Each structure stands twice: as structure tokens, then as C-alpha cells.
Amino acid sequence: MEERLWRILGWIVCGLVLAFLLLPLLVIVPMSFTSGNLLVFPLPGLSLRWYEEVLASPAWRDAAWNSLFIGVFATILALLVGVPAAIALAGPAFAGKRLVVALVLSPMIVPIVITAVAMFFFFVEVGLVGTYPGIILAHAVLGMPFVVITVTATLSTFDWNLMRAAASLGALPLMAFRRVMLPIIAPGVASGALFAFATSFDEIVVALFLGAPDQRTLPRQIFSGVREYVSPAIAAVATLLVLLAVLLLLTTEWLRHRARKLQAAPPQA
């Protein structure tokens, strides 16, 4: 009896907490459809005018384009350095591995303001402040740990005999990677890429310190908008971004299931 009571109480708390986590993301959806000029509740009426305004506004369009551009290139760079490193880290242990792991994880750990300020001072010296390559490089460094972590995790169940088999059949390492390893670890690489992209897409502090007005990203545009006043246009943008988050979440979950399947039955080479 007592046990039952606790169980019910537990479910109530759990339900409230999950509601607390989800509601803010859901409440902004109806708010973005307001027909009024202010975010007041209850809504004066429903309309799509704020979506029209956002989609027609050059400022928002440029910001979205900038975020996409920077995010894609930062992700590519993070993959190019992260995937090989993950392969080395998933292999046999070696001297100094702990130090390498600490270095790999450090961009995730150091408070973002410190990273942004330190990069700012360095990028001033090398002329990268206020340029696209500057922000792209910075975001690539921030996204790289996620690539290494997801790919290393995927490789932890990888059967290295497959690589030996490929080599014995005459495949060069690059060929063996492309034809044997990559297809198996592809879901891990893809979710690492999504993490890296989301990191760049959400990032604001580095963008604030390193970016010129030209490189105004979506988070920066929201930030400066919010500091003036919270217009329904921001609710509309936020709603679109929540939609994107749902998409990213479902994609990574799907990738996780795929990875599990691939590993349960490794393809017969």
C-alpha cells in the first residue's frame, strides 16, 4: 500500500518535470501565431503575419543563411579532423592517450566566455576577427569533441578483424576505410556531424566576440532582438528552431537504432 502511494507520487513528479521540460517549447508555438503587435496573453487573434514578416525580412534571411553556411563548413572541418582521431583513439592503447583525450574534450569543458575571449585576442593577431573563416574555425573546434565521442563510441564494438581481412585481400588503408569501416560506422559519423552542426548553429558567445555585422548568425539576431524587445517575430523564429530541434532529435534517435542494428549483424564482407 505504502509502496503504491510512493509509485503514484513518483509518476506525478515525473509528469510535472517532463511538462516543465516540454511546455516552454510548446507554449511559444501558439504565441507565434498572434495577430497583435505584442506578445500578450490571451492572444487577440490568430494570424501568420509574423511568419510572413520573418520570411520576407532580409535581416532574418541573411542570419539564417550565415548560420547554415558557417554550420556546414564547421561540421565538415570537425569531421575531417575528428574521425581520424577517433579511429586512433578507438585502437589499441598508447602512451599519452590520457593527455590526448583531455585535449580532445577540452573545448567542451572550458567555459565558453573564456574560449571566445582567448580566440578573439589570438584571431586579432592573425587577422581572422570579423571573417567567415574565423568563426568557422572556432566552431569547428567546438564541435570536434562531439564527433570524436560519437565515432569512438560507435567504433567500440567494431570488429577490427574486418580491416585485417580487407588488408589481406590487398586493400590499401584508405580503401579499407572507405569500403569496410565507413559503411559500418556511418551512423556514428552522421550523429557526430549532427551534434557538431547543432553546436555551431546554436552558438552565440563566440559569434558575438569574433563576428562582424556581416557574419550575424541566427542566435545573434535573436539575441539583439530580445535585448530590444521580445517581438512575436522572435516567437516565430523560435518556433521554427524548435521544429528543427525535433527533426534533429528524431534523426539522431533513428541513427542510434540503425547503428545498433548494423553492429548486431555486421555485413558479411
Add this chain to the structure above:
Amino acid sequence: MAYRLLLLGPLLASVLVLFVGPIGLFIYRAVDNAIIPRSLQRTVAALQPWDGMGLPPDAAFAALAADLQEIEPTRAAFLGRRLNAALPGFRSLVVKTANKLTSSDPAPARDLLVGIDRKWSEPAWWEVLKLESGRLTPFYLLASVDLVRKVDGSIEPVAPEQAIYRSTLWRTVVISLQVTLLCILLGYPTAMVLAHASPRLSGMLMLAVLLPFWASLLVRTTAWLMILQGNGPVNGLLQWLQFIQAPLEMVFNRFGLLTTMVHVQLPFMILPLFAVMRSIPREHYRAALSLGARPWYAFWKVWLPQTLPGVAAGSLICFIMSTGYYITPTLIGGPGDQMLSSLIAWQLNEVGNWGMASALSLILLLATLALCALLGRVMRTRNLFGV
């Protein structure tokens, strides 16, 4: 070996060049003092024999006049800014003196300097010059904990009206602790229920925990700003239900900040707790019950101790991440809720005191690294990388 270096090389090179190196250079600014000995070479040498009592000897006046006469205007500005950090008013004193000194004036240096500004007849300005004459200085590090070094080498608390740093450090710790405790309080029962639900159900409910993860931090902060503001839905609902007459103040204060921060940090608490709880065999708890323990007692003695590693990991992650918050306090906190990161950015953007920004960053960085080392022990990251 060469093969492994080839794989790791690009990553190590980019992390070292783009991340570790810049942070090292930035942190060095916390102790870097080269500007003073380099621009005031003769003055520093002439002040060497002075014991710091009263005014320095004539030779020091002559040396300072010679140094400031030759200094370039930009360098004078930098020197002035550096000295101004130690003693407000120094910037204008240096720039003014450097501007007015001319090489043709035959008067004794002491009269010349005091003639330009009476301040040169006060020992305080000379004490700063003597104290800050080294290549490295503890000045910023001491200042970041509201301490100051006197001319005789003793270390004392700064004047109360200048003591602004310790309170922000303390506030950062308090806010981070509040967030961590609230996350434990809300996250523990949630993770417990989810860990005991059927895998199918918990997988579905876990999506609710993971979704905020993927939504941008800015979107979440903005969402809370909209929800909690004076004419937002929460106030609207409370007024409609007649619970309150006038709207409650829920943003630009601690309540709004904590609500938003807990919302952002909660998944980081629930996930490690869930992982640990899932791995605890249910038989332990049932065995305790079958041996006659009341549910509460079995929970306290059998279940709870086994979940503590998860609590420790989740709390450390929450606390570490909370100490670094910048954007959320800026947008949704009040003036009394600004944290260490805001102070660093303020020193940099508004005050232009890079040494101070760097010293404050060093504190934050050291605290973060120490707590991460602890976290590494609790979580055994080795499981992932096998080290």
C-alpha cells in the same frame, strides 16, 4: 606509431593552435606587466634603491621625466591604462605629463613634474610605480579576490567600495549550487520513475528529456522570457484564476534565472542518473523488502547508496556548466544575478581591463578543470576511451 600520429596529428594541431595556445596567451595577460619596465626603463632602475618612504630621490624624478619625454603617444595611452587599473587617475596623469614635457626645459625634473601636476608630489603615485615595476605582476590575481599589495609588500583587502569581485565569485557559486540542488530535487524522482518504466515507455518519455537538449539555448531562454514576463501566459493564467491581482515579477530576477537555468541543466542531471539507475539490479530492492524492510527503509539503505555515483556525476556536470553561464543571466537575470562570465565580458568590453578579465578567467578555468578532474574520477571516462 607514425600511422597513429598521422590520424591524430590534424586534431592535435588544430586544438593546440586554435584553442590551447590562445587560452594560454590570454591567461598570461593576468600576470603580464612588461609594459611598465619596457616603457619606464630608467624610472624602474632609479626607483630600485628607494625604500618607499616619503618621496623618491631626485634621480627618480629625472628618470621619469626622461622616460615620459620620449614615450610615443600610443604607448603612453597603454601605459596610462595599465597604471590606471592600479590607481584611478593615473591615465590622465601619465598622458598629461607626457604631453607637456619638452626637451628644452632646463628646470630641475622635480619642479618640472610637480609643476605639470601636483600629484607628482604625492607618494601614492610613486608607490604604484615602484610596486608595479616587475615583468610579472600579482596585481590582477590579487585584485580578482579583492586584495591589494601595499608598497611594503604586505597584502591587504581593498577598500570596501572597490571590493566588487569576491561578491560576484560568491554569487556564481551560490547560483550554481541552487541550480544543482533544484536539478537533483527534480531530476532524481524523474530518473527513478523512468528507470523503472518499461523500456518502450521510458524510451518514449526520454524523448521529452532529450528534446530541450537539441533546442537552442537562446530559444529556451527566449521562451522563458516570453512565458514569465508581465503579460505572459503564466501571469495571465494566475490573474484569470484570481490568484493574484497584479502581474508577478518573474523575469530580470533570480526566479527567472533559476527557472531557465534549471530547465537547461535538468537533462544533464537526468541522463547520468537514469544510466546509473538502469544498471542497478531490481532484485536488491526486492530482497530488502522480502527481508522485512519497509519501502522507505529499503530505499534509503539499499537503493539510494547505489545511485550516489549518478548523483555525483550529474551534480558535478550541472555545477561545472552553471558556473560558466553568460547569455542566460544577461538576458533574463537582473543586475543582482550577473555571474563571473558576465564580469569577464564586462571587464573586456566596457572597462577595457584585459589583465582583470584574464585573472577572473583564470579563477573560472582552474575551478572548472579541478571539478572536471573530480568528475573524471566519478564517471570513469576511461570506459569510453579505455584509458
